[in-house]
Amino acid sequence: MRKPKKFDRNIIVIGAGAAGLVSAYISAAVKAKVTLIESGNMGGDCLNTGCVPSKALIKCARVAHSARTASNFGVGLPEPKIDFPGVMRHVRESIQQIEPHDSVERYSDLGVEVIKGYARLVDPWTVDITLNSGGERSLRGRAIILATGAEPTVPPFPGLDTVNYLTSETLWDRFAQLDTAPHRLVLLGGGAIGCELAQAFTRLGSRVTLIERDERLLPQEDHEVSKTVSLALESEGVRLLTGHEAVSFSGSEDRREGILNLRNAEGETQVTFDEVILALGRRARTKGFGLEKLDLLQDGKLPTDAFLRTRYPHILAAGDLAGPFQFTHMAAHQAWYAAVNGLFGDIKKFAVDYSLVPWAIFIDPEVASVGLSEHEAKQRNIAYEVTRYNLDDLDRAIVDGAARGFIKVLTVPGKDKILGVSIVSENAAELIAEFVFAMKQGLGLNKILSTIHIYPTMTEANKFVAGNWKRAHAPKRLLRWLEVFHRWRRG
Numbered sequence: 001m002r003k004p005k006k007f008d009r010n011i012i013v014i015g016a017g018a019a020g021l022v023s024a025y026i027s028a029a030v031k032a033k034v035t036l037i038e039s040g041n042m043g044g045d046c047l048n049t050g051c052v053p054s055k056a057l058i059k060c061a062r063v064a065h066s067a068r069t070a071s072n073f074g075v076g077l078p079e080p081k082i083d084f085p086g087v088m089r090h091v092r093e094s095i096q097q098i099e100p101h102d103s104v105e106r107y108s109d110l111g112v113e114v115i116k117g118y119a120r121l122v123d124p125w126t127v128d129i130t131l132n133s134g135g136e137r138s139l140r141g142r143a144i145i146l147a148t149g150a151e152p153t154v155p156p157f158p159g160l161d162t163v164n165y166l167t168s169e170t171l172w173d174r175f176a177q178l179d180t181a182p183h184r185l186v187l188l189g190g191g192a193i194g195c196e197l198a199q200a201f202t203r204l205g206s207r208v209t210l211i212e213r214d215e216r217l218l219p220q221e222d223h224e225v226s227k228t229v230s231l232a233l234e235s236e237g238v239r240l241l242t243g244h245e246a247v248s249f250s251g252s253e254d255r256r257e258g259i260l261n262l263r264n265a266e267g268e269t270q271v272t273f274d275e276v277i278l279a280l281g282r283r284a285r286t287k288g289f290g291l292e293k294l295d296l297l298q299d300g301k302l303p304t305d306a307f308l309r310t311r312y313p314h315i316l317a318a319g320d321l322a323g324p325f326q327f328t329h330m331a332a333h334q335a336w337y338a339a340v341n342g343l344f345g346d347i348k349k350f351a352v353d354y355s356l357v358p359w360a361i362f363i364d365p366e367v368a369s370v371g372l373s374e375h376e377a378k379q380r381n382i383a384y385e386v387t388r389y390n391l392d393d394l395d396r397a398i399v400d401g402a403a404r405g406f407i408k409v410l411t412v413p414g415k416d417k418i419l420g421v422s423i424v425s426e427n428a429a430e431l432i433a434e435f436v437f438a439m440k441q442g443l444g445l446n447k448i449l450s451t452i453h454i455y456p457t458m459t460e461a462n463k464f465v466a467g468n469w470k471r472a473h474a475p476k477r478l479l480r481w482l483e484v485f486h487r488w489r490r491g
């Protein structure tokens with residue numbers, strides 16, 4: 001089909017999650033005529049079934065844990081009574097309070113036309129929309145951004161249809177019906193979702209088994225991080241089965257309980273559960289809206305170039321659909337590139353900068369990472385030095401009863417240039433921001449060391465790890481000379 005001569009919109013955005021919302025906002029801010037199409041709830045995964053509900057649940061679990069450990073601070077409290085409907089109310093109310101940030105009203109005020117409906121690409125420039133309110137519309141866009149997100153991976157395990165399995169998309173509605181936290185809960189997959197929910201539900205009273213195929217939890221993290229997380233989860237009562245692969249399921253006749261059959265190096269084993277949550281990764285949502293017909297997919301995936309362009313340069317993708325990182329902040333980061341390249345790419349285009357991608361896992365203690373990890377450096381044969389600081393030494397961590405974890409910084413040998421940072425600590429996601437900023441601005445550990453950090457704060461840990469680096473790189477000859485100099489001055 002030939003490129004049309006006229007278009008209804010400068011840009012059409014499909015999907016109002018983080019990637020779509022930010023793309024639409026940026027397009028409107030530079031005065032483009034933009035339409036944003038969403039078939040479900042505004043805010044997508046993060047607001048409705050992802051970050052927001054999971055972090056609200058984690059907060060409730062933390063409160064329960066604080067009550068249980070209050071005696072460490074001389075405050076005797078009885079075992080907390082978990083009002084599970086109250087927990088789920090906090091989850092729901094958190095979503096409701098944040099909803100206005102992503103609402104149709106807010107985006108309309110920002111100059112975005114929002115259409116509630118299901119979009120389909122019918123040719124490279126035309127999007128047909130089945131309106132939620134009934135009826136159809138058709139729009140032609142000069143550029144189109146696909147921001148349709150991802151969905152939980154559900155492998156075809158034999159017997160899966162005999163159990164009422166849950167995913168991050170379905171668990172919130174199901175658990176909103178329960179009077180108590182599920183009794184025997186299996187979390188299948190020891191990645192971000194599995195670890196966060198395993199700890200939260202254990203704290204809320206479930207007997208949790210966390211199952212991971214790899215030999216360690218959070219296989220994408222530094223080995224020491226995985227080890228510390230495993231110890232922390234086990235110390236709270238999570239039953240960990242790493243090196244165990246799910247094979248098949250079988251459900252009881254009334255579907256009230258199920259059995260998960262597992263395989264490990266020693267043979268086969270079983271776990272019985274009341275509820276099972278599949279947290280086995282999320283795959284790009286590519287089906288059912290015309291990508292196949294336009295031949296945009298390869299092996300079911302949507303290939304994009306460094307500018308987020310598909311095979312058709314005016315059709316771009318952002319967020320979980322595009323990958324490779326599935327984070328809300330990455331969706332927002334890519335959205336800028338998708339919007340700018342979509343609107344101005346034939347004049348000037350920008351390759352997405354993936355050089356510095358921080359992330360955090362919101363367990364306790366928190367895990368945060370940026371840049372190169374030690375195992376990655378080894379795999380890629382990159383020379384590095386490691387400097388550590390253990391949190392059990394930090395005044396603020398000690399008084400707060402949070403004296404566990406570490407900061408590990410990888411630097412260029414002999415230089416203070418930071419290659420990567422892994423933190424396991426209370427508020428690790430906040431602590432790492434200083435390193436992300438330093439790396440982005442090309443500042444090394446010397447600059448962090450020479451910055452005043454307020455006493456007593458957790459952020460002093462950043463300065464202390466820089467101090468450890470400095471001590472290890474002290475100019476030894478100069479110090480020997482100074483020793484002689486001072487002896488001479490004493491007479």
Ligand SMILES: Cc1cc2nc3c(=O)[nH]c(=O)nc-3n(C[C@H](O)[C@H](O)[C@H](O)COP(=O)(O)OP(=O)(O)OC[C@H]3O[C@@H](n4cnc5c(N)ncnc54)[C@H](O)[C@@H]3O)c2cc1C
Nearest residue numbers: 015017018019039044045046050119149319320326327328
């Ligand atoms: C349990 C959980 C916890 C998480 N916690 C965090 C966290 O703490 N921090 C973090 O950074 N990330 C977290 N994430 C990941 C984060 O939620 C995603 O990376 C982010 O939401 C991706 O945004 P997106 O815009 O790419 O996709 P989505 O938010 O999935 O948005 C896609 C939207 O497109 C719509 N859509 C799809 N097809 C069509 C169509 N044809 N027509 C119209 N509309 C369509 C969908 O309805 C959806 O609303 C978490 C995820 C989960 C599941």
Ligand SMILES: NC(=O)c1ccc[n+]([C@@H]2O[C@H](COP(=O)([O-])OP(=O)(O)OC[C@H]3O[C@@H](n4cnc5c(N)ncnc54)[C@H](O)[C@@H]3O)[C@@H](O)[C@H]2O)c1
Nearest residue numbers: 189190191192193194212213245246279280281326360361
């Ligand atoms: N704090 C955050 O930023 C946050 C929180 C939750 C989710 N997320 C995003 O959502 C994405 C999806 O999370 P996720 O936890 O579902 O995926 P994940 O990819 O992080 O983890 C899935 C885990 O399941 C394991 N696995 C796969 N098949 C298995 C099998 N048959 N048996 C046992 N284990 C198996 C994998 O080895 C892997 O460790 C993440 O990649 C992340 O980007 C982010």
